[in-house]
Amino acid sequence: MGLTRRYRHMNWTATPDLEPDAPPTLHIFQCNGENEQGVLCGQQSAAGEDFEAARGWSFQHLQANPDHRSYSHVLSRPWRMIPEIEPDPEPIVPLSGPARG
Numbered sequence: 001m002g003l004t005r006r007y008r009h010m011n012w013t014a015t016p017d018l019e020p021d022a023p024p025t026l027h028i029f030q031c032n033g034e035n036e037q038g039v040l041c042g043q044q045s046a047a048g049e050d051f052e053a054a055r056g057w058s059f060q061h062l063q064a065n066p067d068h069r070s071y072s073h074v075l076s077r078p079w080r081m082i083p084e085i086e087p088d089p090e091p092i093v094p095l096s097g098p099a100r101g
């Protein structure tokens with residue numbers, strides 16, 4: 001599922017973060033309906049981990065705005081970058097020049 005690319009002389013893989021401490025996947029439903037002047041509504045559900053709650057908001061919004069029939073499902077999913085080989089830490093460079101004081 002991941003995608004591997006070479007960057008800074010190393011191969012990196014971008015992959016969904018499935019670790020237990022990863023941020024949650026969030027769902028939002030956003031209204032793409034327009035008012036009589038053609039202005040985008042843009043109202044949206046709360047961001048939450050429950051897809052059905054986000055989709056349920058769209059039905060409530062439709063009930064209040066029967067002409068708003070187009071929605072976007074906006075998904076926020078955590079991903080992580082994994083190096084093929086863990087890079088060495090930055091070398092410690094000693095301060096140069098005489099001590100002042």
Ligand SMILES: [Zn+2]
Nearest residue numbers: 031033041068
């Ligand atoms: Zn709307």
